[in-house]
Amino acid sequence: MTVILRADRPLFEGADWDFPLIDRVHEAVEKVGLGELGLSIYPNQIEVISTEQMLDAYSSVGMPLFYKHWSFGKHFARNEAMYRAGMQGLAYEIVINSNPCISYIMEENTAMMQTLVIAHAAFGHNHFFRNNYLFQQWTDADGILDYLEFAKTYIAQCEERYGETAVEHLLDAAHALMSHGVHRFPRRRPADLRSEERRSRERREHEERVFNDLWRTVPGKEKAAEDKTAEERRRALLELPQENILYFLEKTAPRLQPWQREILRIVRQVAQYFYPQSQTKLMNEGCATYVHYRIMTRLHETGQLTDGAMMEFLKSHTNVVFQPEYDDPRYSGINPYALGFAMMEDISRICREPTAEDRNWFPAIAGVGDEMAVLRDVWANYRDESFVLQFLSPRLIRHFGLFNVVDDANESELRVQAIHDERGYRRIQQALARQYDVAWTAPDIQVVDVNLATDRKLILHHRALNRVLLDEKDARLVLQHLADLWGYDVVMKEIDPGTDGVLKEHAASPRAGILQAL
Amino acid sequence: MHIVDRRLNPGGKNLANRQRFMRRAKSLIRKAVHDSAANRSIKDADQGGEVALPTHGMHEPSFRRAAGTGIREHLLPGNKRYIEGDTIPRPEDGGGGGGSEGSPDGEGQDDFRFALSRDEFVELFLEDLELPDLAKRKVTDAEAVSWQRAGYAVSGSPANLALMRTVRNGLSRRIALKRPKADEIARLAAEIEALEADPAHDDDPAIRTRLAELRAERMRLERKLSLIPYIDPLDVRYRRFDPVPKPVAQAVMFCLMDVSGSMTEHMKDLAKRFYALLYIFLRRRYKHVDVVFIRHTHVASEVDEETFFHSPETGGTVVSTALEEMRRVVKDRYDPAVWNIYAAQASDGDNTASDNERTARMLTDDILPVCQYYAYLEVGRDAEHFPPGFMRRDSDLWQTYTAVQRSGAPLAMRKVTHRRDIYPVFRELFQKKPAGAEAGA
Structure with missing residues (x-):
């Protein structure tokens, strides 16, 4: 235990705060966060907002600026009504993955709450955004606000020019397909000239090194005839099969106007920006909660937080990390704060005081001592799915009493497949990991072909994992939007991946005058 | 680190979204308004308030998996009694207690309460109603006139003197004609006085010429001052009013x-x-x-x-x-x-x-x-109740x-x-x- 230097006096007493205090709090938190925990963060920008502005931010997916669409109005109306009725509190903070990292804090928060929020968002989330590989791969923190600004003005201009209704229909359609408007695998980036040159030089050097004139005399294969069929060529040209439906439409839908393509692109980019967040909810919250817990505890130890503030903090903290059990009326899924925080705590315990079981399960990290180094590595290199698969310890499975239930529509009863016992640990790890795996949770829908020669019908396949079909009503609506965008008939087949048999088929034809010019 | 106080930023960022939403949901809201109007008491019939909207009317569809098909897995916390291989009767909602498959934006609720302002409420409530044509005839026939401001005039009654405009005109005229300012003259006078106070002012030729110059300058300015008035009749403006026929309101x-x-x-x-x-x-x-x-x-x-x-x-x-x-x-x-x-x-x-x-x-x-x-x-x-046929x-x-x-x-x-x-x-x-x-x- 390091020697703790006690501060002369606490940062604040009582609930009131002012701007100099926020400054001092940030400084104190920074000292612990960067110094002791070794976080690396984007510069912070802390913005104080009112309740109404928080509601505003809520409904435009937490972004400070966003284009206009009725669905945001709907979310706003619902949030507002629920908030006014007291059914739902507001988040204490919203944090945006941008550089500088913007955290919104509410003016009503107490001084303790502001400290907590700064520790949680401005350091915890901020560190995660900056370091996690998914965010690095998929998002551009430097450019997002500028891009949103562009999107907002562009869409507003389109509304002015082509009418609000036309833009609204397009956005409706694009939003319906938003979940299938992301690239799930990083695409090959076109190489820039310099690296191209380097690669060709290396290739040449390699050829020079291994040059042997003998090879020339060896009879080679006949140069294979161009055996690609016309169909294969077409599919290659259209980049089929394609799972990013919005991308496919943007690039190939025959009847869209340029501005319509640009709007599809905007929706797609926004979806892509949020793609990492949906895959790292558990880790992101776990990381932020762990960080704020460490920082607050340390501030209290050094006398910078009063005992009263600490009590207030603990109350709020325990509320946040509360996990109701499955038969509790309050249960609504696994609380990412609770599980995330518990896993982070568990990892740091394994690093410091491992049991024999831990040594057996986690030989790489058990007893290494420096838990922050391990955690920083975890935060940088995992997403929820791999994180759970790797680090959910038997101890936690027992602690939460996790169990796995299988619901087969062909059977009359549910079956418990695994519980927290020796046989179940691995299976529970896997089952939980799958819950966080987009490849399992999002239906696998791909554009597979287009009848270019005849009626330009677009063909999609849904590979129905475990024979779980799409919700029919919704699928029909979305398909209708898809047909409107495509401009010709669309058919979607639900395929059983086991047998390749078609389970169900949906079809839609475009409505005249909705999106396409008449 | 920056701290930015955004509280003073204009609120109501969502107004445009709200209006779009209301336009979209108009028929639903209208129905809800009428239903709710039937239930409320007369006193607050024209107050705004909450109406319940069915969510499905405003549904945002997406490709999502249907409940009750295929094989699904749920992972739940809080096991107290089950062991591997146990079976559980399927709960009514078919979800296996699974919030795990909850829809992405909480789209599960039946209704949501939507608060309308008083104006929005009345607007929808009385939408496409109008007073009978008769009323319009009356309005156009109305003989009352009201007086409306209509710029400025060069003549008018003293009560309508537009003071600001008059003074402003005067100011620009004085600047244009270079009317000397009072402190300019005062400065000259002070200088002259200082020189006069100098005991050697009669003997020193340099001071004498300077004094003469200054006196001439003062004379010139004073002359100019008397020629260019502070307020000229040219500057004077009156507020002008035009009669506008006023509908009977x-x-x-x-x-x-x-x-x-x-x-x-x-x-x-x-x-x-x-x-x-x-x-x-x-x-x-x-x-x-x-x-x-x-x-x-x-x-x-x-x-x-x-x-x-x-x-x-x-x-x-x-x-x-x-x-x-x-x-x-x-x-x-x-x-x-x-x-x-x-x-x-x-x-x-x-x-x-x-x-x-x-x-x-x-x-x-x-x-x-x-x-x-x-x-x-x-x-x-x-x-x-009347007997049939009655x-x-x-x-x-x-x-x-x-x-x-x-x-x-x-x-x-x-x-x-x-x-x-x-x-x-x-x-x-x-x-x-x-x-x-x-x-x-």
């Missing part, structure tokens, strides 16, 4: 009601609802709305609202007394030239037989000519008024027996009609 609403013994509480309630609607409606169109309550049995009197609705009265029924009273009130206080006059009469239809003719005559000759609109609402008993005879008053109406008078008549009919009837009366159609039934 005030209305009076006469509520006539039969309060004789045959009118039950239920009937009065119906009448009250109708009056309340009319009141809200007029309030939207006119800045100022007066309400006059006239109740009658065999005698009529003007009373306040409380008495009107709640004080019981006994006696016969002579409708013409109420019309007489109304005529008196109009004559005393509401000149038809400046007031838009609306009247709504509620009655169960009874009238003393001998009075019918007089009523019809008064209506045609005295009342209808001064009214924008006259609505007659015949309220019936709720739960009045035709209800039209009441005395109904027959009388039908005759009046047939002669082309702007009189609207409706029968109402149930609370739920009030609003449709009201809408029917004030429905926007193609030009030329008569307002009555």
Whole structure:
């Protein structure tokens, strides 16, 4: 235990705060966060907002600026009504993955709450955004606000020019397909000239090194005839099969106007920006909660937080990390704060005081001592799915009493497949990991072909994992939007991946005058 | 680290989204508004408030998996009694307790409460209703004028002197003509004084010439000062007013009601609802709305609202007394030239037989000519069940008024027996009609 230097006096007493205090709090938190925990963060920008502005931010997916669409109005109306009725509190903070990292804090928060929020968002989330590989791969923190600004003005201009209704229909359609408007695998980036040159030089050097004139005399294969069929060529040209439906439409839908393509692109980019967040909810919250817990505890130890503030903090903290059990009326899924925080705590315990079981399960990290180094590595290199698969310890499975239930529509009863016992640990790890795996949770829908020669019908396949079909009503609506965008008939087949048999088929034809010019 | 205080930023960022949403949900909101209007009390009929909207109408679809097909897995916390291989009866909702498959944006709720402001509420409530064409004629005929500011004039009465403009003109003129400023002259004077105070000023030629220069300069400035006035008649401007014909922006609403013994509480309630609607409606169109309550049995009197609705009265029924009273009130206080006059009469239809003719005559000759609109609402008993095949005879008053109406008078008549009919009837009366159609039934 390091020697703790006690501060002369606490940062604040009582609930009131002012701007100099926020400054001092940030400084104190920074000292612990960067110094002791070794976080690396984007510069912070802390913005104080009112309740109404928080509601505003809520409904435009937490972004400070966003284009206009009725669905945001709907979310706003619902949030507002629920908030006014007291059914739902507001988040204490919203944090945006941008550089500088913007955290919104509410003016009503107490001084303790502001400290907590700064520790949680401005350091915890901020560190995660900056370091996690998914965010690095998929998002551009430097450019997002500028891009949103562009999107907002562009869409507003389109509304002015082509009418609000036309833009609204397009956005409706694009939003319906938003979940299938992301690239799930990083695409090959076109190489820039310099690296191209380097690669060709290396290739040449390699050829020079291994040059042997003998090879020339060896009879080679006949140069294979161009055996690609016309169909294969077409599919290659259209980049089929394609799972990013919005991308496919943007690039190939025959009847869209340029501005319509640009709007599809905007929706797609926004979806892509949020793609990492949906895959790292558990880790992101776990990381932020762990960080704020460490920082607050340390501030209290050094006398910078009063005992009263600490009590207030603990109350709020325990509320946040509360996990109701499955038969509790309050249960609504696994609380990412609770599980995330518990896993982070568990990892740091394994690093410091491992049991024999831990040594057996986690030989790489058990007893290494420096838990922050391990955690920083975890935060940088995992997403929820791999994180759970790797680090959910038997101890936690027992602690939460996790169990796995299988619901087969062909059977009359549910079956418990695994519980927290020796046989179940691995299976529970896997089952939980799958819950966080987009490849399992999002239906696998791909554009597979287009009848270019005849009626330009677009063909999609849904590979129905475990024979779980799409919700029919919704699928029909979305398909209708898809047909409107495509401009010709669309058919979607639900395929059983086991047998390749078609389970169900949906079809839609475009409505005249909705999106396409008449 | 930066701290930015955003609290002062303009709020209502979501207004545009909200409007788009309302436009989109208009038919749903309208229905909800009408449903909710039926349930609320008259007093706050025109207050804003919450309406419940069915969420499905505003559904945002996405490709998502359906419940109840294929094989699904759930991972739940809090196991207390199950061991591997146990079976659990499928819960009612088929979800296996699984919030795990909860839809992405919480789209699970049935309804959500949507708060409307008062204006939004009334707007939707009275949407596509309008005053009968008659009212418009009256508006354009209005003779009142109001005076409206219309820039500045070079002549006018002293009371209308536009001080700011005058002084501003003066200032620019003084700057343009380089009128010397007071402190310039004061500075010169001070300098001269200083030099004069110098004991050597008579002997030193340099000082003497300087003094002469300064004196000449002062002279020049003072001359200029007297030539260029501080305020010139040229600068003076007056506020100019133009007459604008003013539509009559005030209305009076006469509520006539039969309060004789045959009118039950239920009937009065119906009448009250109708009056309340009319009141809200007029309030939207006119800045100022007066309400006059006239109740009658065999005698009529003007009373306040409380008495009107709640004080019981006994006696016969002579409708013409109420019309007489109304005529008196109009004559005393509401000149038809400046007031838009609306009247709504509620009655169960009874009238003393001998009075019918007089009523019809008064209506045609005295009342209808001064009214924008006259609505007659015949309220019936709720739960009045007539044997099948039994035709209800039209009441005395109904027959009388039908005759009046047939002669082309702007009189609207409706029968109402149930609370739920009030609003449709009201809408029917004030429905926007193609030009030329008569307002009555």
